[in-house]
Structure formats: C-alpha cells, structure tokens
Amino acid sequence: MTAATADALPAPQASPAPERADLGAWLAVAAGSLGALMATLDISIVNSSLPTIQGEIGASSTEGTWIATSYLVAEIVIIPLSAWLERVLGLRTFLLIATTLFIAFSMMCGVSTNLTMMILGRAGQGFTGGALIPTAMTIIATRLPPSQQPIGTAMFGVTAILGPVLGPLVGGWLTENISWHYAFFINLPVGAVLISLLIVGLPHQKAQLSQFREADWLGIAGLALGLGGLTVVLEEGQREQWFESALIIKLTGVAILGFLLLLAGQIFARRPVIRLQLLLDRQxxxxxxxxxxxxxxxxxxxxxxxxxxxxxxxxxxxxxxxxxxxxxxxxxxxxxxxxxxxxxxxxxxxxxxxxxxxxxxxxxxxxxxxxxxxxxxxxxxxxxxxxxxxxxxxxxxxxxxxxxxxxxxxxxxxxxxxxxxxxxxxxxxxxxxxxxxxxxxxxxxxxxxxxxxxxxxxxxxxxxxxxxxxxxxxxxxxxxxxxxxxxxxxxxxxxxxxxxxxxxxxxxxxxxxxxxxxxxxxxx
The missing domain is CATH 1.20.1250.20 (MFS general substrate transporter like domains)
Incomplete structure (x- = not known):
C-alpha cells in the first residue's frame, strides 16, 4: 500500500467558498480523487505482472526492480515541488499539464520493447503522477467549505487506499485476459475523463512565472542527482562489483554532488525545496x-x-x-x-x-x-x-x-x-x-x-x-x-x-x- 501527501495548501484565489459547495466544486473534488486514484494505482499496477513484463522486454528479476524503483524516485522529487508548481502555473494549468504528460508516459510504457524505454516511461509516470496526489487535498481545502471538507477527505482517503490495493489485481487481470500493455493503456480513457473534469470543475488561475526565479534550483538539482545517483549505486553495485567499477565510482560522485547541492540549497535558498532542518526536531x-x-x-x-x-x-x-x-x-x-x-x-x-x-x-x-x-x-x-x-x-x-x-x-x-x-x-x-x-x-x-x-x-x-x-x-x-x-x-x-x-x-x-x-x- 502507498500513501499520498498534502503539501502546503495555498489560499483560495477566489471568494470564500459558500456553506454548500456547488456542482463545479464537487466535480473538481471528483477530479482530484480520480487523479490520486490513477497515480496510486500505477505505483503497484506492474507488481503482479512484473515477471511477464521482464520476460518480454528482456530484463532479469533484479533489473526488474528498476521498473518499480524509477517511479518512486521520480515521485520523491515532485512531491515537495507540487505546492510551488501550483503557485507558479495555477492549479488547473498545472494539473492539466501533469495529466497530459502522465498519459503520454503511460503510452510510452505500454509500447516499450526494452528495459531502458520502460524505465524512462516509468520515471515520467512517477514525476507527473506524483503531482496528482498532493493536489487532491489542495482541491478539497480550496473548493469545499469547512463543513463539507470531511466528505471530500473521506473520498480522497478511500481512493488513496484503493489505488495500491487494486493495482496488482487490475494489472494481473489485464495481463492474463488481454495483455500487460493495457495496464498502461488503461490510463488513456481514465485520463481523458480526468481532463474533462478538471476543465469543468476548476477555475483558471493566472500563472505567476516570476516565481521561477525564487525556486531552490540548487535543492531541486541536488534532490534529483543525489537520490538518483544513490539508487543506481545500490541497484547496480552488486552486479558491477561495487567500487571496482568505474561506473559505480562516477555515480557515487554524482550522488555526493547532489547531496552537497541539496545542502547548499538549505543555506542559500529563501524557501528550500525540502526543509531538512525539521529533521533536527526529535519527534x-x-x-x-x-x-x-x-x-x-x-x-x-x-x-x-x-x-x-x-x-x-x-x-x-x-x-x-x-x-x-x-x-x-x-x-x-x-x-x-x-x-x-x-x-x-x-x-x-x-x-x-x-x-x-x-x-x-x-x-x-x-x-x-x-x-x-x-x-x-x-x-x-x-x-x-x-x-x-x-x-x-x-x-x-x-x-x-x-x-x-x-x-x-x-x-x-x-x-x-x-x-x-x-x-x-x-x-x-x-x-x-x-x-x-x-x-x-x-x-x-x-x-x-x-x-x-x-x-x-x-x-x-x-x-x-x-x-x-x-x-x-x-x-x-x-x-x-x-x-x-x-x-x-x-x-x-x-x-x-x-x-x-x-x-x-x-x-x-x-x-x-x-x-x-x-x-x-x-x-x-
């Protein structure tokens, strides 16, 4: 099972929500819950069909872990960035871009013929799908009045739990009855419904592109390089005989550079991408x-x-x-x-x-x-x-x-x-x-x-x-x-x-x- 995150919730851009939400607000909540369901479903949808996928794309059982790991690593990067991207692009624009790219990367996974292509597609899914998870709670907080937010939260909770639970079952059924490719192709019709709900249910917000200059680019680059490099070292170290391999030595250097950049972002950025100082709190x-x-x-x-x-x-x-x-x-x-x-x-x-x-x-x-x-x-x-x-x-x-x-x-x-x-x-x-x-x-x-x-x-x-x-x-x-x-x-x-x-x-x-x-x- 996996979970999702509600990052810093931005203040509503429009007037305060009425005591009872209108149809558009509930459509927006449905869109957020559907997006979270689609993203969490795809975390685990390949687990039960992984042996079949590995056989068809020529990957070993240990190499096959990359099909799951690449999604998680990419999701790690995007989750802390979601609140900032909402402010920069506007919530509806951000979600429309993320959903469209998620569908595109899903199609890439579905037509993959080798491990490299599959890993790139899964990383793209993780980066774009991870954005759909925390924004679901943002929609609930900004589109529903306080009295109706528990209903929206319950909807989100159910979908967030159903995703990881149903993922292996849906992936297994599609693999056995149709083809493993449709474990990814299924995102096309679901994504089309999600895009329609987003257009109808969420108002357009003006982009604030000036905030690009205020981003913690050192932290963002460090997060990607550090976690990516570390994961590759752990994944490939055994097969490459660890530090007897020039590749492992180089990737270790990349990981160290990444973590140094992340640390520099903590010092120099006005708002670090991840506030590591919170880890100093004992609890x-x-x-x-x-x-x-x-x-x-x-x-x-x-x-x-x-x-x-x-x-x-x-x-x-x-x-x-x-x-x-x-x-x-x-x-x-x-x-x-x-x-x-x-x-x-x-x-x-x-x-x-x-x-x-x-x-x-x-x-x-x-x-x-x-x-x-x-x-x-x-x-x-x-x-x-x-x-x-x-x-x-x-x-x-x-x-x-x-x-x-x-x-x-x-x-x-x-x-x-x-x-x-x-x-x-x-x-x-x-x-x-x-x-x-x-x-x-x-x-x-x-x-x-x-x-x-x-x-x-x-x-x-x-x-x-x-x-x-x-x-x-x-x-x-x-x-x-x-x-x-x-x-x-x-x-x-x-x-x-x-x-x-x-x-x-x-x-x-x-x-x-x-x-x-x-x-x-x-x-x-």
Missing part, C-alpha cells in the same frame, strides 16, 4: 526514520510476494494480484473508524502496536518452503494491512503536529518523501540481498552434495533412468538447488524486514501525544 526525525522503514516494508513486500508466487508457485499475474490484495482489506475496513482511533488511542501505543504487528507479519512469512503457495501469505498480508493503517495514520499526524503550523506542508512532504526514499532504497537493497544470498545458499547446498556420496550416486542413477540420461538428472539437481536457494533467500528477505521494523520501534518513545480534540490534519 519529527523519529517519525521520518520510521517512515523510511515503513516504505521499505510496504514496497519491499509488494515486490517480493508477487515475485515469489510467480517463480516458486507458478502463479499467473492475476493470481499474484489476489495475494497482494489481501493487505488492503483490513485498511478498507478500519478506514471509517480512523477518527475514533485518533481520539481515544495514545499515539505511542498505536504506533507500537502497528510496528509490532508489521514485524510479526514479516516474520510469519520467513518460513516459506518450495511447496508454499499464495495461501502461505494470507495471515501475513492481513496482519500487514492492520499494522499499516495504525502506523501510517498516526505517523502522518505526528509528522504534521510536531512542527509549527507554517511548516506543516513541508513536514508532510518530507515525511512522504522519506517513505518513498525508504521504498526506493529498500527495493534496491532487496535486489542486492537477493543476488548475494542466492549465491550464498546455492554454494552451501552444493557443498552438501558430494559426488562421492552413495546417496547422490543412487539418486542420479535412478533419475537418469526415468529422465533419459545422466545429463538430465544433473540438470534436475541444479534446478532443485536453485529453487531451494531461492526460497531460502526470500525467507532471509522477510526476516530482515522484520528485524528492521523492530530496530526502529523504540523511537516511539520520542513521540508526543496528539492534542486532545484537535481535528485530523490534512495529510495522507
């Missing part, structure tokens, strides 16, 4: 760190589970989507009760409960065997859904409440950027861990199969008679060794995710109780 720094680990778990499990059931259990994309869907059921059930949860449960108790439940869910998935099928993930997925709603709900509120109201938008953007950074770094690390542990377990298993062992010789002789030769028997041994090593590798991955959650759980001690009786802050 907010703890929330951001827990958010990073949360991102690792959310995106890591949504990637690892479809891969496992596809390779080990021979599930098709639709079957894998059903397994991923389970994690969203508890979230949808608990969503209507979130105001009561916020009112009566102490934040430290709620976050501790959620973190421990998520840790147990990952540990529960660490005893897989070569005979495991999708049902082995049922308990873990349902528990993960329960833990996610508690952790995400309360950490979102803690992030905003831990800073002055003037910086609430910056805090929300930084928290969600931290979550996505955790997701992208987590996916890159999982690819590295998968390579290393697969090699390790394969070698250890091979060491137990001595050619001089009578048991091995008898098995080879018996298998050779049934399979038509010694070569076929040896290939069968190799295949079984790889299968067992792969299962052990996935067990290691889930165990490490559980350990990561437990390591950061004590940070809940730095959290402060939320104000009693305060309304929920506008964030997701």
């Amino acid at each position: 907010f720094g703890s929330v951001a760190l827990m958010g990073m680990v949360l991102g690792m778990v959310l995106y890591g499990t949504s990637y690892a589970i479809p891969q496992f059931v596809a390779v080990v259990a021979n599930y098709n994309a639709l079957q894998a989507g059903h397994v991923v869907l389970l994690a969203g059921i508890p979230s949808l059930i608990l969503m209507p009760f979130t105001p009561l949860l916020m009112k009566y449960i102490d934040i430290r108790i709620a976050v501790t409960f959620g973190m421990l439940v998520m840790a147990y869910s990952c540990w529960n998935d660490s005893d897989l065997t070569a005979l495991s099928v999708g049902g082995a993930f049922t308990v873990g997925q349902l528990l993960r859904g329960v833990g996610t709603i508690f952790v995400m709900l309360f950490l979102n509120q803690a992030a905003i409440r831990s800073v002055p109201p003037a910086f609430a938008g910056d805090a929300s953007g930084l928290f969600n950027a931290a979550r996505n950074i955790g997701g992208s770094v987590g996916l890159a690390m999982l690819a590295t861990i998968q390579d290393q542990r697969l090699w390790f377990h394969s070698r250890r298993l091979e060491e137990t199969l001595s050619a001089n062992s009578l048991a091995v010789q008898d098995w080879v002789a018996g298998t050779a008679r049934s399979m038509g030769g010694t070569s076929a028997a040896i290939r069968s041994i190799e295949s079984n060794v790889q299968l067992q090593a792969l299962v052990m590798t996935y067990n290691d991955i889930f165990w490490l995710l559980a350990l990561g959650i437990l390591i950061v759980t004590p940070l809940v001690l730095f959290l402060r109780p939320l104000p009693k009786g305060a309304p929920m802050a506008a964030a997701h």
